[in-house]
Amino acid sequence: MRFSILIIFLVAAIPCAAMADDVMPDFKDTLTGNWNGRRDKLKAEGIELGATDYFDFFAAAKGSSSILNNLNLNAFLDGNKLVNIPGLSGLFSILQTNGGRPNRTLTGAVQRIDGMETHARGLEVYQAWLQQEFFGGGVSALAGVYDATNEFYSTNASDILINNAYGFGTELAATGNHGGVAIFPTSAAGARLRLQPMKQLYLQAAVMDGINSAPETRQPIRLNGHSSALVIGEGGYVQMMDKVETAKIAFGAWRYTDQIGSLFQPKEAKERSAYISGGEYALAESYIFRKPGSNRGLMAFARMGIADREVDRFNYSYSVGLDFKGILRTRAKSELTFGIADAHLSPVYRHALTAQGIASNVSEMALELTYRDYLKPWISLQPDLQYIINPDGLKNRQNSTIFGIRTEINF
Secondary structure (H helix, E strand, O other): OHHHHHHHHHHHHOOOOOOOOOOOOOHHHOOOOOOOOHHHHHHHHOEEEEEEEEEEEEEEOOOOEEEEEEEEEEEEEEHHHHHOOOOEEEEEEEEEEEEOOHHHHHOOOOOOOOOOOOOOOEEEEEEEEEEEEEHHHOEEEEEEEEOHHHOOOOOHHHOOOOOHHHOOOHHHHOOHHHOOOOOOOOOEEEEEEEEEEEOOEEEEEEEEEOOOOOOOOOOOOOOOOOOOEEEEEEEEEEEEEOOEEEEEEEEEEEEEEEEEEOOOOOOOOOOOOEEEEEEEEEEEEEEEEEOOOOOOEEEEEEEEEEEOOOOOOEEEEEEEEEEEEOOEOOEOOOEEEEEEEEEEEOHHHHHHHHHOOOOEOOEEEEEEEEEEEEEEOOEEEEEEEEEEEOHHHEOOOOOEEEEEEEEEEEO
16 A cells, blocks of 8 residues: 555656766866876776865854854775775775754754754764675675665755755654664665666665664664664666666665554553554656756656654655756756655654644645856855745744755865
């Protein structure tokens, strides 16, 4: 029944596909360049170094403001060049987070206006994993400290949006009874297996520590006998044209391995009922139209997820939007994106709030309009406008209009 609802939702939401071009950055797109040829030499030996800095400024219409800075240092490893093992690759990434807490300061919403916000600031290992490919890439296995949002529950058309509702869906991202999940800017220890029997089809599954990504801990590895594991799987169809992904449709499911009690337990109940937190999701994206011979075009995306109403704060959420690539004819990398993300509070959770005398709304909604363009190949500016309706789903919270700007510098 759940998957029937998801299929109907996607069929109604997604139009036909066309082709687009994704331009991958090279050393010419970096501020520091090729380091007098040293970067080329390192890459030839199997090591590619990079750094990206994000500087976010947000202000509420009422006058409060907040600044957040995120520096990501990366080392990409080619095992074939380094240790003569074909198909082996790796990533080591360090994350430095500084500045304020824009969401907590300005809105208090569950769907954070800035997905980079954390409860703790400082330096941490963000990702550290190795991946081995087999059969020409048809099978790959990955293990280490891993951010699952890079491969699961993701659509390319929504990546530009700053609100964290476009990472994992809110119904999964807000599973706080387990300490959170591996969603940027936190990560988790785990392993992932991916099968790709055809270029268009894939199946993948991952098992990750379900408690270690609690933002308060800042510990990417905390496996112990009391930890819950998060198991997530996804299968999908990807349309490819000229080696470029042009459309995608996928379905997934997730479960935690431990049992927890219901969000609401009647006082007269002698024993606390136990449940397994889990859910399903579906997503799709496609071009509505595209100018032939260029990457300019309008793309649509839609995502929806369902969770357990007894133990999860949100029993379903959805997000839809449009992404116009190359919206300015003279600026090929100009991009305008609009998204709507709605998270529906579980009836059981609302019942629990009522029992505490707290009035709640049915859902929390976030609307976002953002535009990104490049001043130079290595620096982009992204003005952002968000409107948050019913923050945290509580009736005593006022709607918020948030203005922001993100500066991204690729070193």
